[in-house]
Amino acid sequence: MLQASPTIHGFQVPGILDNVLVTLFADDTTVYLRKADRYADLILCLETWCRASGARFNSEKTEIIPVGSASHRSRVLTTRCLHPDDTPLPASIHIAQDGEAVRSLGAWIGNNVDNSAPWEATLDKVNHTLTRFLRGHPTLFEKTHLIQATVGGMTQYLTKVQGMPPPVEDALVKITRRFIWEENSSNPPIALDHLYKPATKGGLSLLDLKARNDAIELTWLRAYLDLSPHRPTWAFVTDLLLNVLAPDGIAEAALFNTFLQKWDVPLAGHRAARLPQDVLLMLRTARCYGVAFAPRKLSSALKRQLPAFYLLGAPPHTYIAPKIDCLIHEHAAKTIHDLLRVSNRLRDPPRFGTHHPRRNCACSDCTSDRHHGCANPH
Numbered sequence: 001m002l003q004a005s006p007t008i009h010g011f012q013v014p015g016i017l018d019n020v021l022v023t024l025f026a027d028d029t030t031v032y033l034r035k036a037d038r039y040a041d042l043i044l045c046l047e048t049w050c051r052a053s054g055a056r057f058n059s060e061k062t063e064i065i066p067v068g069s070a071s072h073r074s075r076v077l078t079t080r081c082l083h084p085d086d087t088p089l090p091a092s093i094h095i096a097q098d099g100e101a102v103r104s105l106g107a108w109i110g111n112n113v114d115n116s117a118p119w120e121a122t123l124d125k126v127n128h129t130l131t132r133f134l135r136g137h138p139t140l141f142e143k144t145h146l147i148q149a150t151v152g153g154m155t156q157y158l159t160k161v162q163g164m165p166p167p168v169e170d171a172l173v174k175i176t177r178r179f180i181w182e183e184n185s186s187n188p189p190i191a192l193d194h195l196y197k198p199a200t201k202g203g204l205s206l207l208d209l210k211a212r213n214d215a216i217e218l219t220w221l222r223a224y225l226d227l228s229p230h231r232p233t234w235a236f237v238t239d240l241l242l243n244v245l246a247p248d249g250i251a252e253a254a255l256f257n258t259f260l261q262k263w264d265v266p267l268a269g270h271r272a273a274r275l276p277q278d279v280l281l282m283l284r285t286a287r288c289y290g291v292a293f294a295p296r297k298l299s300s301a302l303k304r305q306l307p308a309f310y311l312l313g314a315p316p317h318t319y320i321a322p323k324i325d326c327l328i329h330e331h332a333a334k335t336i337h338d339l340l341r342v343s344n345r346l347r348d349p350p351r352f353g354t355h356h357p358r359r360n361c362a363c364s365d366c367t368s369d370r371h372h373g374c375a376n377p378h
């Protein structure tokens with residue numbers, strides 16, 4: 001019903017066919033409304049569905065996170081309207097203000113939220129559990145298992161869904177050292193780095209938290225860099241966030257993906273501060289491990305998916321701004337596939353017959369290009 005609604009549109013994300021409108025997981029529903037969408041229309045849709053299914057939405061548990069500019073967010077908060085013509089939201093619905101994190105599927109999200117805050121409770125829980133375990137005087141070998149279950153197990157989900165801030169990581173390594181060596185922790189007989197090694201190398205296979213966290217970040221990166229039709233929605237949204245940080249002088253329409261193009265995202269300083277913490281963590285891990293696009297073999301299907309411009313590894317002076325402007329803006333060329341489409345008439349034998357290599361060629365392709373604003377299609 002939501003997808004078919006003529007009045008509710010959700011967010012349009014370049015690269016994704018369907019608008020981002022609703023995500024459902026078990027009994028948890030998230031709806032994305034754009035500025036022009038009416039909350040009243042959403043409620044109408046939900047009420048109809050609830051009457052038919054016998055289900056109920058708990059408005060006490062409904063929370064709203066305003067999305068958009070700071071001024072738009074504060075207007076939503078003060079007027080309690082998403083759209084100026086809406087009737088104000090019922091008082092039972094909570095609207096999160098800036099800095100206030102809302103729990104969604106176990107993650108804490110919101111505008112300008114402190115990413116370390118949700119970790120306080122986890123740190124307390126780990127500390128409390130380990131202190132209790134110490135009363136049983138575990139052996140060194142038993143301790144490695146207990147670390148795995150607490151420092152590892154109790155933090156894995158939150159790390160996956162929003163990343164572990166470095167200060168939290170440092171605190172947990174300290175907790176681990178203190179648990180392993182107890183009163184000797186300020187002067188441990190064996191460094192943790194050694195205990196991380198497997199038994200065959202003289203270690204204890206103790207959980208290496210930093211390595212585990214890096215591995216988690218790399219799983220995000222793998223999904224982000226997936227160019228197949230399975231590429232997740234968040235990756236397309238992340239593209240938008242990263243492309244904002246591309247250097248001036250690169251046409252916005254030519255931007256594709258920082259990992260495939262000759263431009264980098266700043267990972268420090270005030271420009272980097274515009275990125276969400278989880279995206280920064282992912283990119284820092286990528287840089288730390290030197291993640292780069294280096295396929296062993298490029299299939300022609302993959303080649304077609306690559307960016308048309310500013311391709312990584314292209315020789316200098318390949319892309320000369322005034323020359324590529326027409327391809328980018330008038331011919332909407334973004335990928336190699338698009339370049340092939342644009343130049344089809346030069347290679348495709350049946351069409352070649354009608355195309356003439358001159359400025360005023362009257363073939364259907366050249367006529368159409370001229371119509372779209374191209375001065376010299378050939």
Ligand SMILES: [Zn+2]
Nearest residue numbers: 355361363366
């Ligand atoms: Zn022509």
Ligand SMILES: [Zn+2]
Nearest residue numbers: 326374375377
């Ligand atoms: Zn042109």
